[in-house]
Amino acid sequence: MIDRKTHRLFSVLAVLLGLIYLLPLLWIVLTSLKSNSEILQNPNALIFVPTFDTYAEVIGSGVGAVMTSLKIGVIVTLAVLVIGVPAAFALARRINPVWGRVIAAGLAVLLILQMVPQPMTVIPLYSVLAGWGLLGTLPGLILADIAMLLPFAIMLLRPFALAIPSALYEASELDGASTFQSFRMITVPMLSNGILTVTTVIFITVWGEFVFAINFLPEGTVLPIAGLLAQQNTTYAANWNSLMALAVLTALPLLILFFFAQKRLINGLSLGAVK
Amino acid sequence: MPSHQPMGRRARGKVPVAYLVPGFLVLAAFAAYPMFVLVRMSLSDVGPSNIVGDWPFVGLRNFADVLGTGEVWQSIWRTAFIAFFLLASNLIIGFMAASVLAIKGKLPTIVLGIMVFVWALPPLVSGSLWKFLLNDSGAINGILEAVGLPPAAWLSEPDLALWSVAAVIAWASLPFSILIIRGGLLAIPIDVLEAAEIDGASYWQSRFQIVLPLLRPTLWILGILTVLYAFKSFDFIYVLTRGGPGTVTSTLPVKSYNDAFSDFAMSTGATVAVVSMLFVVLLAIPYLRSLRKEVIE
Numbered sequence: 001m002i003d004r005k006t007h008r009l010f011s012v013l014a015v016l017l018g019l020i021y022l023l024p025l026l027w028i029v030l031t032s033l034k035s036n037s038e039i040l041q042n043p044n045a046l047i048f049v050p051t052f053d054t055y056a057e058v059i060g061s062g063v064g065a066v067m068t069s070l071k072i073g074v075i076v077t078l079a080v081l082v083i084g085v086p087a088a089f090a091l092a093r094r095i096n097p098v099w100g101r102v103i104a105a106g107l108a109v110l111l112i113l114q115m116v117p118q119p120m121t122v123i124p125l126y127s128v129l130a131g132w133g134l135l136g137t138l139p140g141l142i143l144a145d146i147a148m149l150l151p152f153a154i155m156l157l158r159p160f161a162l163a164i165p166s167a168l169y170e171a172s173e174l175d176g177a178s179t180f181q182s183f184r185m186i187t188v189p190m191l192s193n194g195i196l197t198v199t200t201v202i203f204i205t206v207w208g209e210f211v212f213a214i215n216f217l218p219e220g221t222v223l224p225i226a227g228l229l230a231q232q233n234t235t236y237a238a239n240w241n242s243l244m245a246l247a248v249l250t251a252l253p254l255l256i257l258f259f260f261a262q263k264r265l266i267n268g269l270s271l272g273a274v275k
Numbered sequence: 276m277p278s279h280q281p282m283g284r285r286a287r288g289k290v291p292v293a294y295l296v297p298g299f300l301v302l303a304a305f306a307a308y309p310m311f312v313l314v315r316m317s318l319s320d321v322g323p324s325n326i327v328g329d330w331p332f333v334g335l336r337n338f339a340d341v342l343g344t345g346e347v348w349q350s351i352w353r354t355a356f357i358a359f360f361l362l363a364s365n366l367i368i369g370f371m372a373a374s375v376l377a378i379k380g381k382l383p384t385i386v387l388g389i390m391v392f393v394w395a396l397p398p399l400v401s402g403s404l405w406k407f408l409l410n411d412s413g414a415i416n417g418i419l420e421a422v423g424l425p426p427a428a429w430l431s432e433p434d435l436a437l438w439s440v441a442a443v444i445a446w447a448s449l450p451f452s453i454l455i456i457r458g459g460l461l462a463i464p465i466d467v468l469e470a471a472e473i474d475g476a477s478y479w480q481s482r483f484q485i486v487l488p489l490l491r492p493t494l495w496i497l498g499i500l501t502v503l504y505a506f507k508s509f510d511f512i513y514v515l516t517r518g519g520p521g522t523v524t525s526t527l528p529v530k531s532y533n534d535a536f537s538d539f540a541m542s543t544g545a546t547v548a549v550v551s552m553l554f555v556v557l558l559a560i561p562y563l564r565s566l567r568k569e570v571i572e
Contacts, residue, residue, distance in 0.1 A: 025389075113307070131327055
């Protein structure tokens with residue numbers, strides 16, 4: 001379909017496109033391996049003696065931050081799944097016209113909540129959390145994260161739940177299974193692809209979340225790594241190597257996660273996003 | 276249940292209300308209620324001193340104040356500028372790049388992998404990266420100098436800052452649109468394209484006359500998502516410029532955040548947030564319609 005000349009042109013363009021995304025990534029890694037004096041003298045040098053000094057410097061505050069991020073990431077991801085999977089199941093079951101209307105209303109609400117930009121929820125949440133004594137606490141931050149990501153998770157899971165043939169549910173009902181039994185024996189196993197996609201996306205999003213973290217956590221606590229990076233962004237304005245080392249440290253766990261989840265992520269996102 | 280259901284086929288299971296309750300409770304308390312508080316805040320006088328306490332009701336005075344100054348209108352225009360910039364890049368460059376990456380072989384898979392990884396990076400990380408690349412002695416100016424062009428103050432020159440910020444956001448969001456368009460491309464049945472080829476259509480003819488019309492629903496949804504993304508474009512601007520220099524990159528979300536958390540004018544921030552929510556809801560209507568069709572089917 002594509003003649004040889006076009007194919008060659010497209011290959012060249014594909015390589016160029018790849019470089020536009022790859023080179024900046026290599027550049028941060030390279031910068032994070034430069035020494036402070038090297039950065040000040042010649043920030044764009046390609047040839048230099050690599051040093052891990054910056055990492056040694058950053059790792060002190062970095063390890064605590066990574067632990068905080070892990071804690072928040074795991075709790076939020078688990079909670080979103082425990083609440084979101086049953087909701088996606090319920091919103092994918094076409095039982096009768098009345099329930100159909102409940103589904104339509106539920107989806108509309110979820111969609112609107114999902115569209116609310118985060119800097120706009122942070123303003124009222126600040127006052128809501130303060131009123132309930134949750135401002136400046138980890139549970140407050142975690143609840144805010146869960147509420148922010150839940151609509152997105154349900155919308156992403158629902159197409160996977162819709163793909164389960166309703167004949168399966170009917171057959172299990174004829175066998176006398178309760179709704180919970182059908183949910184546990186049919187829905188959860190058949191949703192495994194969707195659940196893995198959502199787990200990856202939610203974890204990645206929580207890992208990079210900083211707006212809630214810098215506003216809702218008390219001063220003096222160990223910020224999650226994204227919060228630390230956001231903070232250093234102002235203080236270390238000229239300390240580019242520290243900033244880049246911290247950026248690499250933030251991105252590294254995601255790179256590992258990405259290696260395992262890449263295919264599923266690419267397929268799962270194109271299914272969930274368009275539907 | 277309607278009585279016209281065939282006999283013997285009983286009601287298909289109980290209504291699974293209980294499965295929605297936990298989600299409903301969490302969202303009611305931490306997503307819907309805060310929206311109500313946001314509206315109440317925009318109708319009251321709330322500052323740093325009475326954030327917990329009584330909020331005197333002032334009616335629409337905040338809206339009159341906010342909409343009466345030029346500032347918020349400038350923010351609306353900046354948000355619209357970013358939306359148009361992203362529409363052009365996500366739809367036009369996105370379609371071309373998705374076509375390029377639809378060739379066979381290992382190469383497109385590798386390129387797509389790199390791009391999706393970049394897209395999955397927190398905006399904070401890619402934002403910090405571009406802040407470094409675009410600073411006055413950064414790599415971009417280094418390249419320009421190496422080829423004999425004058426350097427530019429990408430993020431601190433008022434005429435340039437909004438373009439630079441928009442370009443960084445476009446770079447970061449392009450992988451997603453390529454992914455979506457590529458999904459649409461792969462769903463086009465191959466025999467449709469083969470039939471066109473037999474009829475003598477060239478590659479580019481079939482691109483524009485067959486592929487593009489078939490992609491219309493995909494591009495339509497992508498367009499809405501892109502405009503919404505412009506309203507969410509907070510993280511990148513926060514990292515790159517914080518809305519500056521001056522206020523030239525202060526889009527609606529940046530303005531509402533800065534009003535509330537830098538100037539501690541909670542009511543003003545809330546009012547700007549409500550104004551931008553009106554735009555978001557307006558955009559949600561066509562999206563909701565397409566969704567409703569799906570449910571009714």
